[in-house]
Amino acid sequence: MELASSNYIETIGFIAAFLTTAAFLPQVFKTWKTKDVSGLSFSMLLMFFVGVFLWLVYGYYKESPSMIMANTITLGSAFLLIYFKITYRKK
């Protein structure tokens, strides 16, 4: 049963990708500007990073362009937050 045309499905995926990726970027920007990483938990960031990487692998196997795009950008954002957490930690 073809639920919906794959173009239609990928359009939903790309809108979802845009929204969840865009919603995450201000957090990265605010952390970069304020250098305040006190609210960020290192273990959570690592968990999130590994999880997003696996979603990227999953999107590759499912041949899903929207998942690949969203998780590539979010992986970059998560990497930046980890970098900030290490760099701006109170010495």
Add this chain to the structure above:
Amino acid sequence: MELASSNYIETIGFIAAFLTTAAFLPQVFKTWKTKDVSGLSFSMLLMFFVGVFLWLVYGYYKESPSMIMANTITLGSAFLLIYFKITYRKK
């Protein structure tokens, strides 16, 4: 070309689902405990909520159990954060 068996792919999806969902829950718990919603942007929460809902729809059309599970839980978390944001807003 069958990249990998679907069981193998779904296992990756479920591990990703667990990690990214689990990484998000402490934020919800901390907000509930501290009642501090100052760091949460209402528009970002709404964007995230709609985005996660669309990922849920996408996961349904892609017949992806791991996406459906992850996004259902994250949708609940996002809804809670929106509820906290409205309830605990400084009057």
